Amino acid sequence: MKTINIALIGSGYGGVLHANGYRKVSKVPVKIKTVVDAYDLEKAQKLANNYGIENVSRNIEDILNDPEIDIVDICTPPMSHVDITMRALKAGKHVICEKPLTGYFGEEDDEKPIGIKVSKAKMYKKVIEQIEELKKVVDKSDKLFMYAENYVYCPAVTKAAEIIRNKKSKILLMKGEESLRGSSSPVAGQWDKTGGGSLIRIGSHPLTGILWLKQVEAAARNEKIDVVSVTADMGNTSSNLTQYEKRHLTSKPYDVEEFANVTLTFSDNTKAIVIASDNVLGGTKNYIEIYANDGTLMCNITPADNLKAYFLDQEGLENVEFSEMLPEKTGWNNLFVCDEILRGYVYELQDFVESVAYGRKPVSGFDLAYEAIKVIYAAYQSASEGRKIEL
Numbered sequence: 496m497k498t499i500n501i502a503l504i505g506s507g508y509g510g511v512l513h514a515n516g517y518r519k520v521s522k523v524p525v526k527i528k529t530v531v532d533a534y535d536l537e538k539a540q541k542l543a544n545n546y547g548i549e550n551v552s553r554n555i556e557d558i559l560n561d562p563e564i565d566i567v568d569i570c571t572p573p574m575s576h577v578d579i580t581m582r583a584l585k586a587g588k589h590v591i592c593e594k595p596l597t598g599y600f601g602e603e604d605d606e607k608p609i610g611i612k613v614s615k616a617k618m619y620k621k622v623i624e625q626i627e628e629l630k631k632v633v634d635k636s637d638k639l640f641m642y643a644e645n646y647v648y649c650p651a652v653t654k655a656a657e658i659i660r661n662k663k664s665k666i667l668l669m670k671g672e673e674s675l676r677g678s679s680s681p682v683a684g685q686w687d688k689t690g691g692g693s694l695i696r697i698g699s700h701p702l703t704g705i706l707w708l709k710q711v712e713a714a715a716r717n718e719k720i721d722v723v724s725v726t727a728d729m730g731n732t733s734s735n736l737t738q739y740e741k742r743h744l745t746s747k748p749y750d751v752e753e754f755a756n757v758t759l760t761f762s763d764n765t766k767a768i769v770i771a772s773d774n775v776l777g778g779t780k781n782y783i784e785i786y787a788n789d790g791t792l793m794c795n796i797t798p799a800d801n802l803k804a805y806f807l808d809q810e811g812l813e814n815v816e817f818s819e820m821l822p823e824k825t826g827w828n829n830l831f832v833c834d835e836i837l838r839g840y841v842y843e844l845q846d847f848v849e850s851v852a853y854g855r856k857p858v859s860g861f862d863l864a865y866e867a868i869k870v871i872y873a874a875y876q877s878a879s880e881g882r883k884i885e886l
Contacts, residue, residue, distance in 0.1 A: 598690020671701025
């Protein structure tokens, strides 16, 4: 079988996750041929050295013009996703795009800071216009657009989907959450860099997982189910804390939200709730709960309890990864075991590589990416205007 050649765009956290995931892809030969980073060639070279990547470049044109490259894997900040996706598809490359698909990052005449001064109704309108233009390019291309939403590939979530397909359950309520103690990114608090706060940065994961599960249900029951309205409440729950009181929290919101609570109403009158917070201590909290007419499914993603550890000191543990967003390794800890599998990264990339090799559609594609970003910006408008937004 022909080797699938990858060009990895971006050498940050997302790029490392994907590079590690490709090592575990089976059945299809795959190789990261080139890593591109326009801003930090030294970091890109380090990634290349660690993962045996042949080429390092600052220029995306190098990979767009390389006839051996099959897939352009976009792990850059979201403000560049649409532009790179369009260029890659027009160059005849398949595309893997990290979440979120896009966002509103400001226009030249916007009053600053945009997260406070720019109307969320304007943001919603502009984002929809942008993804409609992208949709035209995706629809016209004979190449695949693959949306890197790992929640869709978490074993707990895929097992729940299998059960829903076989029982043809009617899902009445879903609840999903991703919460942690803030981001390590220095620009996470700036709307013009991230397109929003906790909702788009971390809440997009459970939201997209919920949207996908609802479509699994719809297909199993031969129904058409859409999101018809969104109601949201958002805010900054740490705004009244002193600097000393904030010492254990890492979020630094400038013009974005730290907390989001979003309620979705579907066309079958069922509901879903998505929660995202940057002020939750105790490690990363990821789950989806499914309440159906004939059963309940609790998809616990992290923290898992496969391995628990108790230590009185951290000697010798400096290079041992315990879990995400837990600064200390003393006392009791729930350790991440096979994290890249339990959080879906390996199965995600396996699906994408197989889709290209065998000429089939990926589980997570453009429609899901489109729906997720539409709901996210409807939620921003709802929270800002204090009303339900009809889709």
